[in-house]
Amino acid sequence: MSITLLLSDIYWVFWREIKKFAQQKARLLMVVVQPLVWLVLMGNAMSGLTRNPAAAQMLGTGNYLDFMTPGIMIMTALFGGVFGGITIVWDRRTGYLNKMLAAPIYRAAIPLGKLMSIGLQTMLQALIIVIIALFLGVHFKTGFPGVIALLFIAGMFGIIMGGISLSLSSRIKSMETLMAISNFLTMPLMFTSNAMFPTNAMPTWLKDIALANPVSYAVHAMRTISTQGWIWTEIWPAMAALTVIMMLIVALAIRLFSRSVN
Amino acid sequence: MKTIIEAQGLTKVYPGGIVAVDNVSFSVNEGEIFGFLGPNGAGKSTTIAMLTTLISPTKGTATINGIDITKHAYQARLELGFVSQDLAVEDALSGNDNLRLQAGFYHIPRAEALVRIAEVLKMVDLTARAKDKAETYSGGMRKRLDIACGLIHRPRILFLDEPTLGLDIQTRREIWKYINTLREEIKMTIFLTTHYMDEADSLCDRVAIIDRGVIKTLDTPMALKDALKNEIEQPTLDDVFLHHTGKEMREDYSTKEAAFKSRMIMRRARG
Numbered sequence: 001m002s003i004t005l006l007l008s009d010i011y012w013v014f015w016r017e018i019k020k021f022a023q024q025k026a027r028l029l030m031v032v033v034q035p036l037v038w039l040v041l042m043g044n045a046m047s048g049l050t051r052n053p054a055a056a057q058m059l060g061t062g063n064y065l066d067f068m069t070p071g072i073m074i075m076t077a078l079f080g081g082v083f084g085g086i087t088i089v090w091d092r093r094t095g096y097l098n099k100m101l102a103a104p105i106y107r108a109a110i111p112l113g114k115l116m117s118i119g120l121q122t123m124l125q126a127l128i129i130v131i132i133a134l135f136l137g138v139h140f141k142t143g144f145p146g147v148i149a150l151l152f153i154a155g156m157f158g159i160i161m162g163g164i165s166l167s168l169s170s171r172i173k174s175m176e177t178l179m180a181i182s183n184f185l186t187m188p189l190m191f192t193s194n195a196m197f198p199t200n201a202m203p204t205w206l207k208d209i210a211l212a213n214p215v216s217y218a219v220h221a222m223r224t225i226s227t228q229g230w231i232w233t234e235i236w237p238a239m240a241a242l243t244v245i246m247m248l249i250v251a252l253a254i255r256l257f258s259r260s261v262n
Numbered sequence: 263m264k265t266i267i268e269a270q271g272l273t274k275v276y277p278g279g280i281v282a283v284d285n286v287s288f289s290v291n292e293g294e295i296f297g298f299l300g301p302n303g304a305g306k307s308t309t310i311a312m313l314t315t316l317i318s319p320t321k322g323t324a325t326i327n328g329i330d331i332t333k334h335a336y337q338a339r340l341e342l343g344f345v346s347q348d349l350a351v352e353d354a355l356s357g358n359d360n361l362r363l364q365a366g367f368y369h370i371p372r373a374e375a376l377v378r379i380a381e382v383l384k385m386v387d388l389t390a391r392a393k394d395k396a397e398t399y400s401g402g403m404r405k406r407l408d409i410a411c412g413l414i415h416r417p418r419i420l421f422l423d424e425p426t427l428g429l430d431i432q433t434r435r436e437i438w439k440y441i442n443t444l445r446e447e448i449k450m451t452i453f454l455t456t457h458y459m460d461e462a463d464s465l466c467d468r469v470a471i472i473d474r475g476v477i478k479t480l481d482t483p484m485a486l487k488d489a490l491k492n493e494i495e496q497p498t499l500d501d502v503f504l505h506h507t508g509k510e511m512r513e514d515y516s517t518k519e520a521a522f523k524s525r526m527i528m529r530r531a532r533g
Binding site: 005008009011012015016019020023024094095096098099100101102103104105262 | 311314315316318336339340342344346347348349350352354355359363364366367368369395411
């Protein structure tokens with residue numbers, strides 16, 4: 001196995017995905033519009049909460065938008081990543097997958113290249129959210145280095161969701177089923193996490209679920225960075241857990257994909 | 263004459279016990295156009311999928327230019343080009359970018375890739391449209407681009423699975439012209455499957471007729487027709503085909519997936 005060839009294969013799979021992404025004007029527009037809608041509508045509706053001192057304390061910040069911005073970043077990563085597997089189902093249907101497989105490409109390069117493009121797209125979306133948030137007066141406590149960290153965590157989370165989706169797509173060959181399962185996954189993951197609501201405001205049973213939910217790890221680390229500062233005792237455990245989960249899921253996606261094409 | 267494909271006892275049994283290809287042996291000579299004919303579900307696509315290393319045989323093996331496809335799949339891939347029946351070009355990318363991508367998959371260095379892209383574009387007459395997105399191409403142009411993709415690494419042998427499926431008669435003849443050019447100008451070996459007997463008759467040096475996973479007959483189109491002279495006056499390859507495969511209708515695509523796929527192919531082919 002040659003590392004250079006593997007990297008080259010990953011690069012070209014990645015290149016194809018990014019090039020396609022850049023060609024789709026409507027998709028690029030959605031990347032901007034979707035978080036804008038969430039931040040403006042949801043943010044306005046909920047900001048009344050922070051006028052209540054008890055609620056403000058639960059949120060840990062005087063501004064609901066400060067609280068919500070990391071949540072929106074992760075939500076966008078979740079929705080973007082979870083449909084990553086659809087590209088494989090599509091490639092299988094159009095015959096492009098066979099075209100790649102008939103070429104001397106390392107099998108692992110196909111899921112890896114696709115995951116890298118999902119990671120980059122997620123980071124780009126997160127960056128756009130940051131820019132919109134800045135216009136809406138959101139304050140990032142740790143400044144520019146903090147924003148870079150936020151982008152990285154969002155990218156990692158996008159890769160995790162993409163990996164789950166790619167793993168599913170190795171088994172599920174129909175677009176409709178994969179869409180249905182992805183939708184089924186996203187909503188509960190989102191609403192049993194701390195992305196939109198502080199865990200302190202949740203009933204105990206929901207709070208337990210929220211604390212175990214990987215979405216919460218990502219949001220917690222990001223929220224600490226953006227609203228509290230570099231509190232490493234809060235950030236490291238979440239980052240370590242996310243890294244381990246990401247590595248396991250990427251390995252699983254590669255394994256299931258390689259098996260499905262043999 | 264040198265043998266370039268040698269299949270020995272190729273067998274594919276799918277889960278559930280369906281024998282798609284049953285102990286098939288044949289050889290293809292260097293520089294010839296070899297036609298693989300058969301009704302729907304006869305085992306044509308399965309055979310091509312095994313020869314192009316997309317699926318592994320249950321039993322038996324084949325060599326491509328002397329390289330065993332089961333033991334050295336990676337090396338075998340360098341020797342073969344594969345153009346599927348799916349018109350698998352990337353619509354969102356230009357003709358040029360489709361070829362750049364393909365050159366990347368075959369690890370062709372950048373400078374060399376540019377030379378080869380220009381070369382294959384010229385070969386299929388797409389130079390003038392190379393910068394346009396593939397989605398603006400007609401069905402025939404897409405097919406030509408797909409064939410150009412299959413040629414970028416200068417394979418010894420090109421597999422064309424149903425190269426004219428869903429194309430009109432003018433476009434089909436145009437594709438035949440390009441296939442003939444490949445044989446005459448670069449002496450490429452071509453392995454093609456088709457449903458159209460006139461296509462096989464005018465293009466192929468030799469044809470094999472496969473049905474229910476077994477090769478029924480293999481010879482030049484002329485010899486196959488001559489063999490029927492006692493039974494039919496002026497036999498065509500259609501008569502030969504029906505003689506060897508029977509006249510009853512075949513189970514057509516029955517699954518939802520297959521039906522969707524064939525619809526997609528037709529839609530993309532029409533452009």
